[in-house]
Amino acid sequence: MAEEQTLRSEQVFDGRLLKVYRDEVALPDGRHSVREWIDHPGASAVVPLFPDGTTVLVRQFRYPPRRFFLEVPAGKLDRPGEDPETVARRELEEETGWQARTLIHLASLYPCIGYSNELIHFYLARDLEPGRQQLAEGEWLEVVRMPLEEAFAKARRGEIADMKSTAALLLAEAFLQKNDKAVG
Structure with missing residues (x-):
């Protein structure tokens, strides 16, 4: 080759x-x-997991497809060499108002290898505590709390149409099935 x-x-x-x-x-x-x-520049995406088995996703309008999407909290690396875990922590708090004491790296994947070098770093967030939501200027989103199992099911059924979010949820589900007796 x-x-x-x-x-x-x-x-x-x-x-x-x-x-x-x-x-x-x-x-x-x-x-x-x-x-x-x-x-x-690359990005980080986070699946938050609360002790009661719930998660938070964000619903926001995405201009290119001109529709609302349910997504995991995520954001781009702001500068070359920025630590993806730092970005994951920042975006989780900025978008949802929650901080994670524990982040578990699930995978780093290229979402569109035919036309981009973007690399997304996926994390599972645990040991969550209240922080401060600080949306960027011009950013509008709704924080949606739901059972994590419901989010997994939506991803498996194709009801979450954002690829990074589906990948993040399926990676988290596989990790939890392998490493935890019970979600939470």
Whole structure:
């Protein structure tokens, strides 16, 4: 198996969040092709777990698909090299008003390898205590508390249409089934 080699790279868009590139590459057979891709700083996503077996998700409007989504708390890394666990803690508190004394890393996955280098770090949050919700300017969301088992079922049935949230919930469910006798 051979890798594609970058021959030339042109940045075609420089946004606040995303940078878009058009690269010319040499294919393993010697031919050339073009790859358009998005440079993304990465993100962290958190499944909070309360002792009573509930969780909190957030419902918010997402402009590109123009609809509301039920999601796990999550957010992007603000600078290169930022610690994903620090981001997970920050986003959990900013979005939900809860802090986690314990974060368990579940996995780090690339959600869209065909056109982006984004890497999302997934965590299970335990030992939660009240913090202070501080939504970013222009951020509007509703915090939704529900039984964690209900969130797992929604993810399995495809009722949670956000891929990072479905992945986070299924990773948390697998972790808890393997490591805990009872959720909570």
